Amino acid sequence: MRIVTWNINGIKARLPVITSWLRQEKPEILVLQEIKSVDENFPRESFEELGYNVQTHGQKGFNGVAILSLMPFDEVHRGLPGDKNDPQARLIEGVFSHKAGSLRVCNIYLPNGNPVESEKFPYKLSWMDRLHEFVEQRLQLEEPFILLGDFNLIPEAIDCHNPKGWWGDALYRPESLEKFRRLTNLGLTDALRATTNAPSYTFWDFQAGAWRKNNGIRIDHLMLSAQATDQLKEIKIPRDVRGWDKPSDHVPVEGEFNFEPVGETVSGFD
DNA sequence: ATGCCGGGTACGACCCGA
Numbered sequence: 001m002r003i004v005t006w007n008i009n010g011i012k013a014r015l016p017v018i019t020s021w022l023r024q025e026k027p028e029i030l031v032l033q034e035i036k037s038v039d040e041n042f043p044r045e046s047f048e049e050l051g052y053n054v055q056t057h058g059q060k061g062f063n064g065v066a067i068l069s070l071m072p073f074d075e076v077h078r079g080l081p082g083d084k085n086d087p088q089a090r091l092i093e094g095v096f097s098h099k100a101g102s103l104r105v106c107n108i109y110l111p112n113g114n115p116v117e118s119e120k121f122p123y124k125l126s127w128m129d130r131l132h133e134f135v136e137q138r139l140q141l142e143e144p145f146i147l148l149g150d151f152n153l154i155p156e157a158i159d160c161h162n163p164k165g166w167w168g169d170a171l172y173r174p175e176s177l178e179k180f181r182r183l184t185n186l187g188l189t190d191a192l193r194a195t196t197n198a199p200s201y202t203f204w205d206f207q208a209g210a211w212r213k214n215n216g217i218r219i220d221h222l223m224l225s226a227q228a229t230d231q232l233k234e235i236k237i238p239r240d241v242r243g244w245d246k247p248s249d250h251v252p253v254e255g256e257f258n259f260e261p262v263g264e265t266v267s268g269f270d
Numbered sequence: 271a272t273g274c275c276g277g278g279t280a281c282g283a284c285c286c287g288a
Contacts, residue, residue, distance in 0.1 A: 206275035
């Protein structure tokens with residue numbers, strides 16, 4: 001079973017790229033960040049035609065997350081608990097069945113946090129505190145759990161082309177990394193780093209020829225519970241997608257797992 | 271290089287992103 005994360009930077013502008021990629025790749029699950037759409041305007045039919053079940057958690061103008069799945073959703077949860085006044089749509093979770101049990105897939109778009117001097121940075125840190133609480137509860141379930149998405153965090157120097165240039169940015173500074181390590185120390189495995197020590201970028205800025213110069217960073221991650229790590233086969237990052245027509249500034253990150261779907265996929269829920 | 275692109279809203283600039 002293939003489970004993929006992709007920050008697509010606007011569903012409206014990216015629909016042709018995503019549908020052609022889906023026709024080619026047909027992953028069981030694709031999670032999207034930055035759909036920049038309200039739920040009513042999400043082009044769900046374009047994905048349903050391809051056999052996908054669609055669940056969204058959108059908002060007007062920016063942010064917004066979605067899960068596309070060939071398998072039916074057993075459960076859907078929207079929003080990160082811990083602040084009822086937080087209007088930003090950055091988390092959606094789906095629960096699925098596979099032959100040996102259940103699989104919980106939580107898609108996040110973690111706040112960027114820049115500029116560090118603005119209110120955006122404390123928002124990032126408090127969002128990470130809320131995520132910590134949430135993940136702690138999820139891990140107590142002792143089941144396959146995949147926390148994936150755009151973390152807006154550069155884990156280590158190897159994960160950026162120019163570490164000295166990035167150091168101090170909200171994506172790569174002590175306060176952010178301390179909370180990130182506290183989170184992963186709950187018992188999450190970085191799937192990419194479990195399989196390779198090679199530099200593996202997932203984002204290249206639109207500006208300043210970043211793609212041409214390979215001036216990239218790795219900020220899109222699959223973080224796995226022990227029960228999910230046991231089933232991990234490999235991680236692939238199809239970086240060529242960054243060179244397609246009208247690309248996102250992020251590329252997909254694909255996880256291949258030993259989970260097997262239950263029978264035929266069916267639509268018609270919800 | 272705290273905005274050079276690129277997408278959003280809304281239709282002329284501004285907000286947002288990493």
